[in-house]
């Protein structure tokens with residue numbers, strides 16, 4: 001079936017709910033807010049404007065003060081301007097020779113020119129201060145977000161919907177500048193409206209009511225349109241994430257080879273059509289509703305303005321107001337309409353951006369629950385890690401029925417090299433991440449030199465631990481910095497970096513690169529290079545060796561290494577024996593033979609413990625796995641000691 005046919009097929013059932021469009025918990029809350037009444041919008045406004053002022057104040061006090069003063073000043077000048085204009089008209093419409101009328105109007109004319117110039121300079125100063133505020137507010141908010149996302153415990157990333165929550169918070173952080181700007185423009189618009197209202201009331205109170213009638217419908221329409229747009233945004237967060245994912249899968253280098261070798265083009269384009277079908281439909285429905293709402297609002301607004309002018313004419317004919325006052329009133333109506341248009345537009349903006357801003361502040365509050373507890377007063381770090389005791393430790397991931405690590409107890413002492421072995425998913429990495437203080441156990445305790453982790457200064461304790469994880473990250477930095485990440489203070493210490501690289505069999509490979517240690521390891525940059533999987537693994541192993549930590553955890557450090565590199569790496573690991581603690585996780589059991597102790601995990605439980613010889617003699621799970629693996633290296637086929645895993649074909 002062609003792509004177009006796929007598209008047609010899916011567009012005919014656009015309303016069907018695709019499996020990936022699952023509604024998440026936070027969307028329910030967002031929808032409730034998005035469905036708030038107009039009354040709720042207005043009642044929310046003062047709080048949002050206040051929040052904007054607080055953010056702005058924190059970012060730059062001087063510029064915030066300038067904006068506040070010029071906003072009020074410009075409003076006052078508007079009122080004076082109108083009153084001066086009325087004075088000019090009164091003098092010009094009075095009886096007598098024209099020259100006398102002009103001379104009489106001259107003081108008011110000079111006053112009008114002065115307040116107009118003053119108002120213009122205040123508006124210019126306000127604009128200048130606002131432009132300077134934008135980058136400061138951006139920085140203030142974004143930095144706080146990054147401070148939070150880099151501080152939360154790893155568990156946060158396991159929690160359902162945390163990624164969505166964070167995506168929306170990122171959007172919210174960029175909304176803050178808009179919120180601040182809109183709040184200031186709103187206050188400026190309100191000052192303008194207030195000035196006109198005061199001037200109009202002086203002329204005739206009834207005109208104030210007419211003014212409101214002329215502007216409220218447009219205001220309602222623009223508020224409603226903003227409200228609809230937000231609802232659509234809220235409902236589309238999961239879909240947008242999916243689109244982003246598809247974009248990456250179809251347009252990026254990493255997925256390009258598999259996409260072609262497995263012929264995934266049609267499949268992915270079909271996925272795209274499905275998601276976009278739903279998206280397009282929703283956007284079209286939104287456009288229809290927004291257009292209807294704004295058109296109706298504009299029509300009612302137009303009728304209301306006509307009513308205002310008719311009313312003015314009637315008052316004039318009736319002799320209720322003089323001609324000069326009526327003329328001033330026309331100017332006032334137009335000025336008020338301009339200011340009120342600003343007010344309603346900015347109200348809409350504040351409401352819309354305010355929702356995103358609340359996503360940001362809400363995320364910051366929720367994410368704070370994942371911050372590590374503050375260090376105990378006077379908490380310190382041990383001089384050297386002498387002993388690690390894992391006592392009945394368990395960890396269950398959110399949304400998982402069973403514990404990944406279930407009641408594990410063990411003791412590791414200084415100088416020991418221990419190994420965690422077991423089948424895939426048996427809990428080895430989870431146990432190691434708890435010992436590395438990256439995750440907190442949901443039960444039991446881990447003690448370092450006899451004290452629970454919570455009683456130590458965790459940052460200082462972590463500095464004594466080096467971890468090479470299975471899911472290492474290829475940082476877009478130079479080869480030298482990629483290794484220095486293991487102890488970022490060593491960036492300028494080339495000798496240490498090179499020693500660590502040599503231990504991880506990475507030195508020669510790095511010097512062969514076009515710029516040696518200064519080669520940028522990311523092809524997206526000019527002159528950047530990419531490495532093979534095994535070469536990256538050597539770099540990450542070097543990262544682990546750099547700190548010469550009291551505790552080194554190596555989780556599958558050799559899965560991509562060639563036999564020679566693997567042998568050299570394990571030799572370097574063995575060199576630590578008797579000095580520091582090393583925890584080794586590997587499926588290549590030949591490499592754990594030298595370990596002082598081997599812990600065998602199965603379904604999260606510790607099922608066997610001992611040295612290689614003890615475990616082989618016991619003839620249990622370890623012996624089975626080892627014998628099976630060893631059989632693969634024999635030249636003559638051996639009978640498998642393990643029952644084979646059932647296959648799909650039986």
Ligand SMILES: Nc1ncnc2c1ncn2[C@@H]1O[C@H](COP(=O)(O)OP(=O)(O)OP(=O)(O)O)[C@@H](O)[C@H]1O
Pocket residue numbers: 158397398400404422423424425426427428429430431470
């Ligand atoms: N972030 C996570 N969220 C939910 N479940 C997880 C998470 N990480 C691991 N698990 C689950 O916990 C169990 C133990 O995983 P773990 O990675 O500790 O196993 P492992 O023994 O290291 O496996 P492998 O040999 O494949 O590396 C598995 O069932 C896995 O699916």
